[in-house]
Amino acid sequence: MDQGPHPLNRELAVDLDRIEAVRRVDPHFDKIVARYEEVDREIGRIDAREELRTDDEEKVLREHRVVLRDAIAQRLREEGPGRGRPA
Numbered sequence: 201m202d203q204g205p206h207p208l209n210r211e212l213a214v215d216l217d218r219i220e221a222v223r224r225v226d227p228h229f230d231k232i233v234a235r236y237e238e239v240d241r242e243i244g245r246i247d248a249r250e251e252l253r254t255d256d257e258e259k260v261l262r263e264h265r266v267v268l269r270d271a272i273a274q275r276l277r278e279e280g281p282g283r284g285r286p287a
Contacts, residue, residue: 206240206265208233212273222279229275236268
């Protein structure tokens with residue numbers, strides 16, 4: 201399996217400051233990022249054998265993480281480079 205965490209800055213090759221800036225101005229985006237981080241931690245616990253899941257449950261979680269990542273990437277593309285920063 202793809203063990204290890206999948207932090208957004210690595211997954212999307214973006215600066216964490218940019219993600220945080222958009223999170224501050226967009227509550228919906230903030231919820232998506234929070235959910236991504238939650239799912240990523242849960243998958244990490246599964247990979248570390250701290251939690252047990254069926255293969256199907258694990259597959260659904262991994263697919264959900266991809267959907268969340270893609271939604272985050274789309275929102276960042278819509279925001280444009282350097283935008284979302286408070287004045």
